[in-house]
Amino acid sequence: MTAGALTHLDSAHLGELGVPVPRYDRSAVTTGIVHFGVGGFHRAHQAMYLDRLMEQGLALDWGICGVGVMPSDARMRDAMAAQDCLYTLVLKDPDGSWTPKVVGSVVEYLFAPDDAEAVVEKMADPATRVVSLTVTEGGYNFSPVTGEFDAENPAVVADLRPGAVPATVFGLVTEALARRRDRGQAPFTVMSCDNIPGNGHMAQQVFSAFADLRDPELGRWVRAEVSFPNSMVDRITPVTTDDDKAQIAERFGLDDAWPVVCEPFTQWVLEDRFTQGRPPLEEVGVQVVDDVEPYELMKLRLLNASHQALCYLGYLAGFRLVHEVAQDPLFARFLRAYMDDEGTPTLPPVPGMDLEVYKSELIARFSNDAVRDTVARLCAESSDRIPKWLLPVIRTNLAAGRSTRYAAAVVASWARYAEGVDEQGEPIEVVDRLAEELTGIAARQQEEPLAFVANRRLFGDLADEPGFTEPYLAVLGSLHERGARATLESLMGTGSAS
Numbered sequence: 232m233t234a235g236a237l238t239h240l241d242s243a244h245l246g247e248l249g250v251p252v253p254r255y256d257r258s259a260v261t262t263g264i265v266h267f268g269v270g271g272f273h274r275a276h277q278a279m280y281l282d283r284l285m286e287q288g289l290a291l292d293w294g295i296c297g298v299g300v301m302p303s304d305a306r307m308r309d310a311m312a313a314q315d316c317l318y319t320l321v322l323k324d325p326d327g328s329w330t331p332k333v334v335g336s337v338v339e340y341l342f343a344p345d346d347a348e349a350v351v352e353k354m355a356d357p358a359t360r361v362v363s364l365t366v367t368e369g370g371y372n373f374s375p376v377t378g379e380f381d382a383e384n385p386a387v388v389a390d391l392r393p394g395a396v397p398a399t400v401f402g403l404v405t406e407a408l409a410r411r412r413d414r415g416q417a418p419f420t421v422m423s424c425d426n427i428p429g430n431g432h433m434a435q436q437v438f439s440a441f442a443d444l445r446d447p448e449l450g451r452w453v454r455a456e457v458s459f460p461n462s463m464v465d466r467i468t469p470v471t472t473d474d475d476k477a478q479i480a481e482r483f484g485l486d487d488a489w490p491v492v493c494e495p496f497t498q499w500v501l502e503d504r505f506t507q508g509r510p511p512l513e514e515v516g517v518q519v520v521d522d523v524e525p526y527e528l529m530k531l532r533l534l535n536a537s538h539q540a541l542c543y544l545g546y547l548a549g550f551r552l553v554h555e556v557a558q559d560p561l562f563a564r565f566l567r568a569y570m571d572d573e574g575t576p577t578l579p580p581v582p583g584m585d586l587e588v589y590k591s592e593l594i595a596r597f598s599n600d601a602v603r604d605t606v607a608r609l610c611a612e613s614s615d616r617i618p619k620w621l622l623p624v625i626r627t628n629l630a631a632g633r634s635t636r637y638a639a640a641v642v643a644s645w646a647r648y649a650e651g652v653d654e655q656g657e658p659i660e661v662v663d664r665l666a667e668e669l670t671g672i673a674a675r676q677q678e679e680p681l682a683f684v685a686n687r688r689l690f691g692d693l694a695d696e697p698g699f700t701e702p703y704l705a706v707l708g709s710l711h712e713r714g715a716r717a718t719l720e721s722l723m724g725t726g727s728a729s
Contacts, residue, residue: 237486240333242315250319250483253335255285260294260338263510265354265419267400268365269297269307274334275468275493277363277424279320281336283515290510292358296339298350300366300400304342310488311340319479319490323601330495331483343403347396354407354419360507362407363422364434366400368615369664371427371437375618376691378433380440391444401441405449408442412452420458420505426535427619428527431461431502460502461523463530467596468493469604494602496592500526518583525581532574533586534593535620540569540637541597542609543644547654547715553604557597561716564723566594569637577627611662613645614669618689629698639702640722646683647710649673654714677711680704 238247245252264281266273277295284290297316299307310318316337322330343350354362364370372381381387389395390402397403404421411418421438423430435454443450468491475492479485500518503509513519518526538553544565545556556562570590578586625638650673651659661670669683676682684703685694693699709718 236484237480238484240314240317240319240485240487242317245317245333248333248483248485250331250333250485252333253282253285255288255291255335257335257338259291260285260336261292262296262339262353262356262358263290263293264295264361264363265298265350265359266295266363266365267298267300267404268367268370269299269304269311269337269340270365271468271471271491271493272464272466273297273365273424274318274337274491275320276464276466276497276499277365278334278336279497280499280512280515280517281510282332282334284510284512285336287514289514293361293510294338295336296341296353296359297337298353298403299340299342300344300398300403302344305344307489308340308342308345311337313488316340319483319485319487321475321479321490321492322495323492323599323603324495325595325599325601327601329478329482329601331479331485343398347398347403350403351397351407351410354404355410355414355416357411357416359419361420361422361505361509362404363424364400365424367612368425368427368619369612370400370425371433372401373433373437375614375622375689376687378436380437382440382444387441387444391441401438404438405442405445405453408453408457409446409449412449412456418453418457418506420460420507420509422460422462422501424462424464426464426531426616428531428623429461429524430527431459431504431523435459456506458504458506460504461527462502463498463500463523463527465498465530465534466493466496467599467602467604469602470608472603492602494596494599496596498530520582525579526584528578529581529584529586529589531620532577532624533570533590535616536574536624536638536641537566537570537593537597538609539613539617539621539645540566540641542606543641543648544715544719546606546610546648546659547644547710548719549654551606552600553606553609554598554600554602556606557594558600561719561723563594563598565637565719566597568723569641573624573628573633573635573637576631576633577624607660607662610648612664613649614663614665614689617642617645622690622693625693625699629696634702635699636702636722639699640706640718642684643703643706643710644715646673646676646707649683650676676707680707
């Protein structure tokens with residue numbers, strides 16, 4: 232199909248598209264949710280669930296107003312404006328089939344740098360009952376070791392100046408909450424959908440801390456009156472590529488500036504704790520529960536930590552796509568050994584979940600070659616991910632006197648990756664907010680083998696724990712001497728990388 236035959240995706244052309252489109256009247260949808268961080272994951276997950284509800288004639292007063300805060304979000308602003316906030320969600324099955332659906336639950340998009348006041352007033356509007364977040368693990372501005380809010384962050388300091396126009400998610404949300412309090416309105420619920428242990432508790436901690444800094448009385452009100460439910464979210468959603476867009480155009484005749492592709496699997500476990508009500512999400516498969524923690528720990532310590540177990544070793548061994556790593560029997564054995572021997576023993580019982588089945592499904596999901604997720608995506612922002620997903624596993628196992636050799640190997644592979652040069656001598660682009668600091672430390676570790684994990688801001692006192700440092704040093708030395716594959720072969724064959 233030639234480019235001239237493509238149909239532009241917007242409200243005016245919905246009737247001309249050859250793919251499923253919203254069957255509900257989008258003009259009847261009103262905003263009930265303001266969402267920060269409208270990326271691929273939000274559009275493949277939360278927005279998709281709302282779209283499913285609306286297809287049943289439900290939740291038409293729970294439409295989503297997306298908000299962008301970062302300068303890079305200007306691209307999403309422009310794509311949303313050109314397409315009336317519509318986009319195509321494509322499920323990629325392992326058998327190669329693609330299943331498209333145009334999603335219509337996002338009905339507005341605001342770009343905070345353009346008009347912060349409009350963003351604040353949208354949240355202050357009584358019709359907004361939930362403010363939700365996918366701002367990445369690093370967006371919560373807290374120390375990975377102490378868990379304390381970083382009040383010295385220059386962006387936070389700027390937002391706290393008297394009369395400042397809020398520019399951070401903390402400043403924008405807190406200003407809206409303050410207006411609602413001052414107007415005698417009930418607060419909205421703040422719903423985190425990020426991969427952080429106790430994400431609702433963490434959201435409460437950081438937003439309350441910001442409110443304290445602005446006005447201690449406001450901080451007390453936020454703690455007492457605002458709900459911060461915990462949640463667990465799961466769907467592998469790679470970055471949309473130019474090839475994805477070209478394939479969608481060719482297969483479906485669609486001109487979509489920013490479609491989303493993802494795996495078929497999806498899960499959302501949500502704590503039922505909302506100040507102003509919520510959509511009936513259980514009607515579309517969301518598990519609404521009293522306690523999210525068991526599900527959350529299962530996902531963070533098995534799926535997310537296994538992604539880290541896969542990515543650095545896989546990249547060093549020459550793989551660039553996730554399914555290639557997961558389909559390699561050696562790497563699959565390593566992933567399953569980590570899950571069985573180190574991840575699973577740290578978990579409480581998970582109601583309704585068979586962990587043996589879940590772990591087998593994870594390997595199968597990672598092996599889905601249709602998704603074409605990149606190893607580099609999983610390697611990014613490690614300083615925000617490893618401390619939250621993997622280090623708690625190490626600390627729990629050390630405290631119980633159990634082995635940490637597989638998790639220590641993952642940390643060692645990150646340290647080796649952070650040197651910024653692969654096993655063929657080619658440069659590695661280390662994508663991390665601390666990239667300069669990490670690569671500088673990693674450059675010293677052949678002479679100072681514990682230099683990387685001696686960074687107490689990230690690792691606390693793990694460098695003082697022989698149960699961790701002994702396997703860590705063995706693997707790091709082997710990675711330097713023999714490379715990733717030979718190291719894994721030794722680790723899986725004899726239990727030693729030396």
